[in-house]
Amino acid sequence: MRxxxxxxxxxxxxxxxxxxxxxxxxxxxxRSLSFSPCCRVTYDASFQSVSYGSDHPRVLxxxxxxxxxxxxxxxxxxxxxxxxxxxxxxxxxxxxxxxxGPFIYxxxxxxxxxREIVVNNRITWxxxxxxxxxxxxxxxxxxxxxxxxxGLHNVLDIAGEHGLRLFxxxxxxxxxxxxxxxxxPDLCIQRPRTIYGVSKVHAELMGEYYHxxxxxxxxxxxxxxxxxxxxxxxxxxxxYAVQIFHDAVKTGKFVCNLRPDTxxxxxxxxxxxxxxxxVLEAPxxxxxxxxxxxxxxxxxxxxxxxxxxxxxPDLQVTYKIDPVRxxxxxxxxxxxxxxxxxxxxxxxxxxxLPELVQAMLNFTGSDSRMSQAN
Numbered sequence: 459m460r461x462x463x464x465x466x467x468x469x470x471x472x473x474x475x476x477x478x479x480x481x482x483x484x485x486x487x488x489r490s491l492s493f494s495p496c497c498r499v500t501y502d503a504s505f506q507s508v509s510y511g512s513d514h515p516r517v518l519x520x521x522x523x524x525x526x527x528x529x530x531x532x533x534x535x536x537x538x539x540x541x542x543x544x545x546x547x548x549x550x551x552x553x554x555x556x557x558x559g560p561f562i563y564x565x566x567x568x569x570x571x572x573r574e575i576v577v578n579n580r581i582t583w584x585x586x587x588x589x590x591x592x593x594x595x596x597x598x599x600x601x602x603x604x605x606x607x608x609g610l611h612n613v614l615d616i617a618g619e620h621g622l623r624l625f626x627x628x629x630x631x632x633x634x635x636x637x638x639x640x641x642x643p644d645l646c647i648q649r650p651r652t653i654y655g656v657s658k659v660h661a662e663l664m665g666e667y668y669h670x671x672x673x674x675x676x677x678x679x680x681x682x683x684x685x686x687x688x689x690x691x692x693x694x695x696x697x698y699a700v701q702i703f704h705d706a707v708k709t710g711k712f713v714c715n716l717r718p719d720t721x722x723x724x725x726x727x728x729x730x731x732x733x734x735x736x737v738l739e740a741p742x743x744x745x746x747x748x749x750x751x752x753x754x755x756x757x758x759x760x761x762x763x764x765x766x767x768x769x770x771p772d773l774q775v776t777y778k779i780d781p782v783r784x785x786x787x788x789x790x791x792x793x794x795x796x797x798x799x800x801x802x803x804x805x806x807x808x809x810x811l812p813e814l815v816q817a818m819l820n821f822t823g824s825d826s827r828m829s830q831a832n
Contacts, residue, residue: 514538515538515542515582515623516544516579516580517542517544517581518546518564518575518579518583518585519545519585519587520546520584520587520613522545522561523545523549523551523555524547524588525684525686526627526684526730526731527585527587528545528555529686529688529731530585530587530734531543531558531559532558533731533732533735535558535559537735540560543559543560544562544581545560546575547564547588548563548564548565562575562579566588566605566609567605567609569612569616572612572613572616573619576616576620581620581622582622582623583622583738584613584622585625586610586627587627588605588609589605589609589657590602591654592631592652592694592783592786593694593780593782593783593786595652595657596782596786599653602654606653606654606657606658607660610626610657611664613626614664614665617668617674618668618672618674621675623677624674624675624676625677625678625679625734625737626665627678627679627680627681627734628658628661628662628679628680628681628749629654629658629681630680630683630696630722630723630791631652631695631786632650632655632659632680633648633649633650633655633789633790633791634647634649634655635651635789636649637649637791638791639790639791639793640721640792640793641791641793641794642791642792642794643751643795644747644749644798650789651786652786662749665748669748675742676748677738677740677748678749678750679734679750679751679752679799680749680750680752681752682724682725682756683696683699683725684696684724684726684727685699685700685724685726685727685818686700686726687703687817687818687821687822695722695783695786695787696722696787698759699724699762702759702766702775703766703819703822706770706822707819707822707823710770710773711773711774711775711776712763712774713775713776713777714775714776714778715779715780716777716779716780716787717777717779717784718758718759718763719758719759720758720784720788721758721793722757722787722792723754723756723792723794724755724756724757724814725752725753726808726809726814726818728809728817729809730752732808733799733805736805737799737805745802745803746802747798747802750798750802750805751794751795751799752799752805752807753793753794753796754807754808755807755809755810756793756794757811759775761811762811763775765815766815766819768815769815769816769819770819
């Protein structure tokens with residue numbers, strides 16, 4: 459009993475609360491968990507769970523409701539346990555996401571809030587997905603600058619202060635028209651012409667600086683265009699390759715905003731999420747660099763349409779070029795050279811274009827339209 463009183467008194471001092479208030483809070487938690495208030499309760503445990511495996515990382519994913527966060531959380535929870543992976547965002551999660559595991563509100567521009575989340579939940583890995591994508595960023599440069607750059611500075615400082623392993627994705631958008639395009643190596647001139655691209659180069663260089671100067675365990679992958687069926691396009695230049703599947707199944711018609719011969723590197727989301735986990739788990743001594751290209755395939759809209767028509771021969775495609783997106787795409791790589799990722803930590807993709815199309819059509823429910831076509 460005395461140990462419980464001391465715990466309540468100490469907690470009250472730390473939280474600047476009266477011992478009575480803290481004691482009442484302990485009692486409420488105890489009743490909800492069906493044991494005595496004097497049982498052992500770790501005061502700094504997350505509201506999500508009473509205990510955690512000490513051999514697993516504690517992961518926070520910012521911007522978790524975007525294209526990649528939910529899928530990565532699902533993968534990491536399978537590996538590390540449901541309650542060791544916390545999704546966060548400034549938006550309200552749909553019910554299936556909220557019920558799938560821990561979710562918490564987090565604004566990356568609120569340094570104090572983010573720091574409290576890291577401390578209170580004993581975070582050891584921080585995966586920073588919060589960002590405005592290429593086309594959206596060009597429409598609101600000041601917001602993109604705040605989210606993509608100021609937000610990055612916040613996570614860098616917090617990760618450095620608390621010794622976290624920090625993953626920040628980069629992108630094909632980190633390259634520009636003066637970069638070699640086919641193939642694009644890990645190290646070359648970048649010089650992007652979008653605020654999104656500039657912010658990604660900034661993230662790469664700042665992360666590497668924090669690593670070399672301060673010892674931060676920073677890890678970064680340059681993603682190609684990522685294709686997934688269970689999320690809506692988020693304003694990226696490569697999003698045509700996601701939208702086409704939804705439209706092909708729903709209406710049988712698609713309007714493409716890029717020229718039919720625009721070649722860009724692409725990857726199915728399952729490969730992307732697996733690559734992210736693999737580089738996060740890789741021993742530090744095998745990482746010859748801190749920012750890697752990863753790739754799986756490169757294709758044009760007309761090549762993608764041709765492959766989809768093998769399954770949906772009646773698909774109708776027209777081209778209505780968006781000059782902003784086309785200019786962005788023309789400044790990006792046509793193909794990534796990811797030799798270093800393959801040799802250093804064993805990266806190997808699993809999906810080529812035929813496998814990608816089959817998986818996307820299966821997910822989006824193309825059976826009825828294919829049967830009608832046949």
